[in-house]
Amino acid sequence: MITQGVVAPAIIMGAIVWSIVELFTPPGKTIEDLLARIIPAFVIGGLIGGFLGYEYNFGTYIIRPAMSGNVDAVFFLISVLIASIAVTWNAAWQHKHGFRGQTGSGHRLHSAESGSSKGARGMIALLIIFITFLLIVPIGAAVGNAFVAGHDSSPVLQGESQASYITGSSGPVPFGSVNGTATFDFPSTTSNNVTTYSHTVYIKTGLTIAELNDFAVSKIVLAANVKGFTAVMGTGNSSKTFTPITSGSSGNSTSLAIHISPNLLTGVQSSPVVFKITANATSMSLAIHTYGNNGQVTVFGPYQVMQFTYLLGGVVLLASAFFSLSMYDMPVNMARGAMRKAAGGGRK
Secondary structure, eight states: TTTOOHHHHHHHHHHHHHHHHHSSSSSOHHHHHHHHHHHHHHHHHHHHHHHHHHHHHHIIIEEEIHTTHHHHHHHHHHHHHHHHHHHHHHHHHHTTOTTTTTSSSSTOOSSSSSHHHHHHHHHHHHHHHHHHHHHHHHHHHHHHHHHHTTOOOOOTTTTTEEEEEEETTEEOEEEEEEEEEEEEEEEEETTTTEEEEEEEEEEEEEEHHHHHTTTOOOOOEEEEEESSOEEEEESSSTTTTTEEEEEEEOOSEEEEEEEEGGGGGGGGTTOOOEEEEESSSSSEEEEEEEETTTSSSTTTTHHHHHHHHHHHHHHHHHHHHHHHHHTTTOOOHHHHHHHHHHHHHHHH
8 A cells, every 4th residue: 555655645645625615515504414424435535546656656646755855855755745744734614715706795705806716726725636646656657667768778887787696595596697687596405315495596687776876777678597486586685675667577488577667666765775586496597687778877867857746746746736725816817907907007
């Protein structure tokens, strides 16, 4: 749930739906009025927000990098929190005030800005908040992908892609390396003259998450001498600290291509890349080939553009949160009319 970021978007979307409901309903007078609006709003908004958060990887794009210490992502997440509080606070204030199309005793706004203006302003702000908190970072990643499209399929980081350490359930596993291909035996135990193999090892490489981002790595190919092996790409130093990122199976082939999307590489950038390999074999030879952007640091790759969208999105969220507050008058129409009147007077 945290990884995919279902809960946070569900809460934010619930607050947005509640705010929209309060914009178009008469002022509430009883606790029943409040419950009749807030419960359906958060149920509907929660379902929509949770689904969209899962589909657009809110957790891996926003929560994981923020928890990993990415300062830009932390700023964006704080901006999301502030915008959420502002929307909720505003919805609560709106509950007791009249807005668009509401007339009658006690329903009129006593302010310099009309109810229609406040309603229109609120809807615009909510739309901007919705688009920004959910879509701006995935859009940034897509733009970064577009920048390197066609240039991210060359062999890169060949020296770093080799195995530097192999471990099993009982400790280090000896291996030999020739031209980047590591050969090793799977850990085994012998009891009553019966040898049992664990068939699983953890291969630490010289790669880091930061290097995969710097070179806009789009694919990692594992080439072995056995068929039907599975690989889990992750980070860590051993089975106890291993954190999975993505996985795949070679099926009836001796090679496995793991495709890398930007949301997979938002964790701690200094983390080493580790592969958990499982095969129904007693020994194995494995070569790791990394493909990315021509061996040069990518200035406008997905990760780099995402850093910009964290900052841009945070600023937009804070501005939209303030713009959405209905308790303050922002007589945009009055200012526009005054400007037109002044412009007309100047022409005379």
